[in-house]
Amino acid sequence: MKRPEGLQPQFASDNWSGVCPEAWVALAESNAGHAPAYGGDDWTVAAAAAICELFETQCDVFFVYTGTAANSLGLAQMVRQTDAIIAHASAHINVDECGAPHFFSGGARVVTADTPHGKLTVEAIQALAVTPHDVHSARPGAVSLTQATELGTVYSPLEMWEIAQVAHKRGMKLHVDGARFANAVASLGVAPADIAWRAGVDVLSLGGTKNGLPFGEAIVFFDRALAEEFGRRRMQGGQLASKMRYLAAPWLGVLRSGAWLRHATHANAMARRLADAIAGVPGTRLLAPVEANGVFVDVPLPMIAALRERGWQFYEFVGATGIRLMCSWDMTPEIVDRFAADVRELAGANA
Ligand SMILES: *Cc1c(COP(=O)(O)O)cnc(C)c1O
DSSP: OOOOTTOSOOSSOGGGSOOOHHHHHHHHHTOSSOOOSTTOSHHHHHHHHHHHHHTTSOOEEEEESOHHHHHHHHHHHHSOTTEEEEEETTOHHHHSSTTHHHHHHTSOEEEEEOOGGGOOOHHHHHHHTOOTTGGGSOEEEEEEEESSOTTSOOOOHHHHHHHHHHHHHTTOEEEEEETTHHHHHHHHTOOGGGGTGGGTOSEEEEOOGGGTOSSOEEEEESSGGGGTTHHHHHHHTTOOOTTTHHHHHHHHHHHHHSHHHHHHHHHHHHHHHHHHHHTTOTTOEESSOOOSSEEEEEOOHHHHHHHHHTTOOOEEEETTTEEEEEOOTTOOHHHHHHHHHHHHHHTTSOO
16 A cells, blocks of 8 residues: 555554554445444444454443543443542553543542553552542442553453452452453453453453544443443433444454454564564663553653654653554554664664
């Protein structure tokens, strides 16, 4: 595919990418005259069935436009307005959603721990799960994990299962923010169910946008009792798409073709290639293990400006000198290698 100059894949975010061909074709095919609105169409029914098949179980699936809506409406369904939601300090629900979980739940607050590499631990959850001041403190009603995490790491099925045990024993539900769920599946080489309901997950925000869809995420209820009346909450939240088929059809495109996992596998491989190519460059240091499609690396401050001057786009993320390099489904080895060569040259290493 020919790209106009200046629009090559960048490392800023995987949602800077365009739409993958499999989703694009499916979207175009769904543009076939009139079809029932509000999800009464064949594409929506088939896409929900395809997600059940992906997870090898009967679950309730709701399509929404954004990941923020998936997280906050899903969580609102799982907790009381007087509850707390336990999450990692870097969690999207804590720092990137303008308080949407609080707003949509009618008051539930997010409480956090800043454990290493973006991953909550059983110990941290247990410490947060106490309500030391009886009615004065919020009762934890849910744990929310991000899989893959905001620092490019993943939870193993066992880690998730252990967290689920602790959560359930204390009367909490387990939510997963899976904006990059496909990257976690690809990284772990497991069945999607192994890091979902088989690991004790009650509700999953299943990401599509960052993995090549034009828009749209799915809220997947494995605990189907929690889905009761959710259709109305989605409506109230302004997320019931009237032309739902356009949210649903791209899912069919990536699930039926296997592109869902293929693109995530490729994105992960590009991050691995990038990490290997800059390993050991003087003045740089990896900030977290590279387990999904992001590389988090500390670099000398002048290098940030110099890389930007050469046209590279990325987010400054952790402290003053930590940068985040995300690889999207359409990242290429050539671009990774060019970026790594620039890093080595700027560090005065063997360019
Ligand atoms: C991108 C992202 C989301 C979804 O963000 P929206 O912009 O609302 O679609 C949710 N969680 C994580 C961890 C993300 O990276």
